[in-house]
Amino acid sequence: MSYITDKLGRPLRDLRISVIDRCNFRCTYCMPREIFGRDFAFLPKDQLLSFEEIERLAVIFVGLGVKKIRLTGGEPLLRRDISTLIEKLTAIDGLEDIALTTNGMMLGNMAKKLKDAGLKRVNVSLDALDDTVFKTINDSNTGPARILNSIDKAKEAGLGVKVNMVVKKGMNVQEIIPMAAYFKEKGIPLRFIEFMDVGQTNGWNYQKVITKGEILQLLNQHYRLEPIDPSYRGEVARRHRYADENAEIGFITSVSESFCASCTRARIAADGMLYTCLFASEGFDLRQLLRSGMSEEALKSTIEAKWNNRTDRYSDERTEASAAKKKKIEMSYIGG
Numbered sequence: 644m645s646y647i648t649d650k651l652g653r654p655l656r657d658l659r660i661s662v663i664d665r666c667n668f669r670c671t672y673c674m675p676r677e678i679f680g681r682d683f684a685f686l687p688k689d690q691l692l693s694f695e696e697i698e699r700l701a702v703i704f705v706g707l708g709v710k711k712i713r714l715t716g717g718e719p720l721l722r723r724d725i726s727t728l729i730e731k732l733t734a735i736d737g738l739e740d741i742a743l744t745t746n747g748m749m750l751g752n753m754a755k756k757l758k759d760a761g762l763k764r765v766n767v768s769l770d771a772l773d774d775t776v777f778k779t780i781n782d783s784n785t786g787p788a789r790i791l792n793s794i795d796k797a798k799e800a801g802l803g804v805k806v807n808m809v810v811k812k813g814m815n816v817q818e819i820i821p822m823a824a825y826f827k828e829k830g831i832p833l834r835f836i837e838f839m840d841v842g843q844t845n846g847w848n849y850q851k852v853i854t855k856g857e858i859l860q861l862l863n864q865h866y867r868l869e870p871i872d873p874s875y876r877g878e879v880a881r882r883h884r885y886a887d888e889n890a891e892i893g894f895i896t897s898v899s900e901s902f903c904a905s906c907t908r909a910r911i912a913a914d915g916m917l918y919t920c921l922f923a924s925e926g927f928d929l930r931q932l933l934r935s936g937m938s939e940e941a942l943k944s945t946i947e948a949k950w951n952n953r954t955d956r957y958s959d960e961r962t963e964a965s966a967a968k969k970k971k972i973e974m975s976y977i978g979g
């Protein structure tokens with residue numbers, strides 16, 4: 644096994660694989676219905692990587708140092724037979740962790756099968772507990788009760804569960820304390836995600852961001868919280884624990900405290916494009932190489948060279964002007 648590093652000395656440790664670009668929600672900050680409506684051209688089936696192709700790539704990436712794979716999308720549970728893919732990934736020697744990010748809508752019925760296939764953990768996205776607020780955000784008819792039920796089912800099935808809440812000004816700030824209270828009681832880690840300038844369609848600007856500092860200030864009025872040291876190099880969430888209980892929260896601070904220096908993550912979009920940053924403008928077509936009959940060795944050297952040349956540090960350098968100017972890939976396609 645080789646351990647490769649990029650131009651800034653960062654190793655390759657994590658791989659996010661988007662398995663589908665479709666989603667059953669239309670969250671206003673991610674896949675607004677005006678853009679992702681009936682006429683939107685999603686990827687046709689033959690352009691998605693097959694499970695065999697994903698497996699081939701996963702083996703190569705693990706050979707280059709990847710320890711953890713996260714499946715995402717779009718909504719990964721919409722990909723037919725996803726548990727078959729998880730079984731294939733579970734069998735890869737050297738891969739230590741397989742996780743999945745989901746909106747939770749279909750998780751309740753699938754949790755046990757996913758766990759049996761080898762999945763270890765799920766991150767469930769939930770931005771509000773209030774029925775009206777949640778339905779307004781996801782622009783569908785699914786209320787929070789269904790997602791909360793899925794979370795319980797996932798726990799019962801033995802999956803590790805964390806909950807991710809994107810916080811955006813004017814959208815769900817009033818939900819911060821109810822969400823914190825609910826998941827503290829359940830003992831489930833809740834992570835607050837700063838609204839990020841991914842893609843071109845979500846109308847991002849700094850004024851809509853609620854930072855970690857602002858959220859903490861609010862939480863400190865209700866709870867006694869203390870910071871926790873990172874549990875490993877490159878841990879993305881800034882974690883805090885409740886002083887009086889065995890529960891914790893975390894922050895994903897891509898905007899207010901960027902973490903490019905410790906970013907060890909590559910991403911493969913649903914059509915096989917490789918990206919070395921969430922905010923990338925351009926990717927590298929791995930599907931074409933996979934389908935060209937290229938050998939595993941040649942594929943491995945090509946991917947290694949891509950990582951060796953990586954210099955991305957978009958969030959470190961972000962300004963209002965650079966965010967407005969740069970063309971970026973949609974989150975639903977590159978995989979959140």
Ligand code: SAM
Nearest residue numbers: 673716717718744745746768809838839974979
């Ligand atoms: N459908 C799955 C889900 O809902 O978790 C996986 C894909 S979704 C793109 C992954 C995560 O990205 C979700 O938690 C979503 O809220 C988050 N997300 C999407 N757009 C975002 C943005 N502009 N800023 C911060 N988080 C965002």
